[in-house]
Amino acid sequence: MTFTAKAFRRQIIDAVRADEPVAPLCPHAPPIGFCGGCTFQDRAYATQVAAKCAALRELWANDLPDELLQRVTMIAAPQPYAYRTRMDYVASRARFGLRRGGKFNFIVDLSECHLIPPAAFAVVRLVYERAVALGLPDYNLRSHEGFLRYVVVRLSPQGELLIAIIATSRDYAAELEQVAALALAQPQVAGFHWLLNDTLTDISFGTAVRHWGAATLPMRVGRYTLAIGPNTFFQNNIHLLLPLLDDIAGYAGGAAHVADLYGGVGTIALHLSDQVEQLVCVESVVESAELAAQNVVANHVGNVAVVAAEVLPFLREQRVGHFDLAVADPPRIGLGPDVCRELLRLGPRRLIYVSCNPLTQLEDARILAAGYRVVELHGYDMFPQTPHMEALAVFERHATPDATQNAFRA
Numbered sequence: 493m494t495f496t497a498k499a500f501r502r503q504i505i506d507a508v509r510a511d512e513p514v515a516p517l518c519p520h521a522p523p524i525g526f527c528g529g530c531t532f533q534d535r536a537y538a539t540q541v542a543a544k545c546a547a548l549r550e551l552w553a554n555d556l557p558d559e560l561l562q563r564v565t566m567i568a569a570p571q572p573y574a575y576r577t578r579m580d581y582v583a584s585r586a587r588f589g590l591r592r593g594g595k596f597n598f599i600v601d602l603s604e605c606h607l608i609p610p611a612a613f614a615v616v617r618l619v620y621e622r623a624v625a626l627g628l629p630d631y632n633l634r635s636h637e638g639f640l641r642y643v644v645v646r647l648s649p650q651g652e653l654l655i656a657i658i659a660t661s662r663d664y665a666a667e668l669e670q671v672a673a674l675a676l677a678q679p680q681v682a683g684f685h686w687l688l689n690d691t692l693t694d695i696s697f698g699t700a701v702r703h704w705g706a707a708t709l710p711m712r713v714g715r716y717t718l719a720i721g722p723n724t725f726f727q728n729n730i731h732l733l734l735p736l737l738d739d740i741a742g743y744a745g746g747a748a749h750v751a752d753l754y755g756g757v758g759t760i761a762l763h764l765s766d767q768v769e770q771l772v773c774v775e776s777v778v779e780s781a782e783l784a785a786q787n788v789v790a791n792h793v794g795n796v797a798v799v800a801a802e803v804l805p806f807l808r809e810q811r812v813g814h815f816d817l818a819v820a821d822p823p824r825i826g827l828g829p830d831v832c833r834e835l836l837r838l839g840p841r842r843l844i845y846v847s848c849n850p851l852t853q854l855e856d857a858r859i860l861a862a863g864y865r866v867v868e869l870h871g872y873d874m875f876p877q878t879p880h881m882e883a884l885a886v887f888e889r890h891a892t893p894d895a896t897q898n899a900f901r902a
Contacts, residue, residue: 758784826852
């Protein structure tokens, strides 16, 4: 069966909805409210996990041997609420919150949100209300007029917050000084950023204008502390990140030379550093690559090098056999055919592929089947209350690649 993204999502939703309803925690969640931030608060969490596991198995049903398919699991989040390391709240037309399900331009005004701890949401809402009281006009999604587009919060496992406002101009500097002072007066807020997005593109990232307090947020994960900024990627589940990293490390055992592709701020690289000889962390976003380099130094790690480069040209410059392990955590579009072909050419003994989009991961796996077979596949429910998931696939190189061209099944 060929799945589209819409059909895969619908399969999960339908399976969860078939269960008996429960009372949602949040008054804004369906079926009471219309907030699109959550899909499943009115169904048991165990049902959500089971539905995602079943969907992942069905997705791969034609590409894995039965014995391996039956071992596919979905790792549940230790806590199905207050788990997100980042939330982007929209400010538009006197509403502050998240988009209504299926309606991009309609914002549900939130009095509470349980995707982050209630105390953290209270701080973000306070920041927005102060901005409005000082006369900062929020953004009209239809007319594209106004100043304040988003209030973004980043949350560390230790409960510290980094807050950023995304604005359309450099106006209102005096007012933002007061907003920043209010934010930093809250004991859990480490820093406050003013970012500029003066385009028509609706994104919750921007060019730095100014910051107050700390420039970065320390994220303690296992034995390492990583600094992240308001624009940098970081895995979005506080409680499930370390179990995922530990599993990656378990599959990486015995590797000597490792390529960490799409390495971000060095999260995976640092976690693997004490069990490999040499590791290169490759990241195309300059801000993230710079933070990765800083994180390597700050954690006193001597065997990790950071390269600010696109993955494809980096791989094209490498010699065959140099890496015995490649770890990849690409964006939703996946690796793509060109990167897969370079990995086939280089021939590392093992590939570890983390994906937030199981469909593109499977597409890439079918290309990689020319030289590799999947030996482990597991899902991670990094996004409870939604149909989304993370998937971890482990590939081993075929002893004779041509013997199993384009197939996993023995």
